[in-house]
C-alpha cells in the first residue's frame with residue numbers, strides 16, 4: 001500500500017466480521033475507526049470510496065441497508081466499522097431499542113476505537129438523533145469528527161454556507177469535513193485523520 005500525491009491506494013481490504021454485540025467484535029487489538037449517522041446518509045458509500053472499492057460495503061437507496069456492525073480489515077493494520085443507521089428503526093419500537101443497544105454498547109466499551117466519524121447530510125439541518133450521537137461521543141469522551149456527506153448535491157458556492165450551518169447546529173468548534181463519495185471530495189483529509197488517530201504513519 002502506498003500514499004501518493006493523488007491519495008492513498010488500498011491494495012488489501014478483507015471481507016469483514018459481522019457483529020451485533022461484544023464478543024463478536026474482532027479481537028486482534030488493532031486500532032479501529034467507526035462511521036455513524038442516520039440511515040441513508042452515506043456511511044457505506046463513504047467506506048467504499050475511502051477504500052477505492054465499488055461494492056465492498058453494501059449500499060442502497062432504501063434506508064436500513066446496514067443492520068449489523070460490519071468490520072472491514074484494512075491492510076492488516078486497522079479496521080473500519082460500518083454501523084447501522086438509525087431511522088430504519090421506524091419499523092418498530094423493539095428494532096429501535098435494538099439499534100440503541102447495539103450502537104451505544106459498541107461506543108461505550110471499545111478501547112480499540114480511536115475516532116468516530118459522525119455523518120450528516122450536507123443539505124439538511126441535523127436532527128435530534130444526530131445531536132444524540134454527538135452527545136454520546138462527548139459523553140464517552142471519544143475523539144470524533146463531523147462529516148457533511150453528498151457535497152456533490154450542492155453548488156460549490158453553497159458548500160461553505162451549509163457546513164457553517166451544521167457547525168452552528170451542533171455548537172461545534174470546527175465545521176464538518178465536506179465529503180462526496182461521487183467526487184471523492186474530502187477523502188484525503190479523512191484518511192489523514194484516520195492514520196493520525198490510529199498512530200499509523202503509512203499503510
Ligand code: GTP
Nearest residue numbers: 039040041042043044045059060064065066085181
Ligand atoms: P444505511 O446502511 O441504511 O444506514 O445507509 P448508509 O448510511 O450506509 O447509506 P448508503 O451508503 O447505503 O447510501 C444511501 C444512498 O445515498 C445510496 O443510494 C447512495 O448511492 C447515495 N449516496 C451515498 N453517498 C453519496 C454521495 O456522496 N453523493 C450522492 N449523490 N449520493 C450518495
Ligand code: MG
Nearest residue numbers: 043044065066
Ligand atoms: Mg449502510
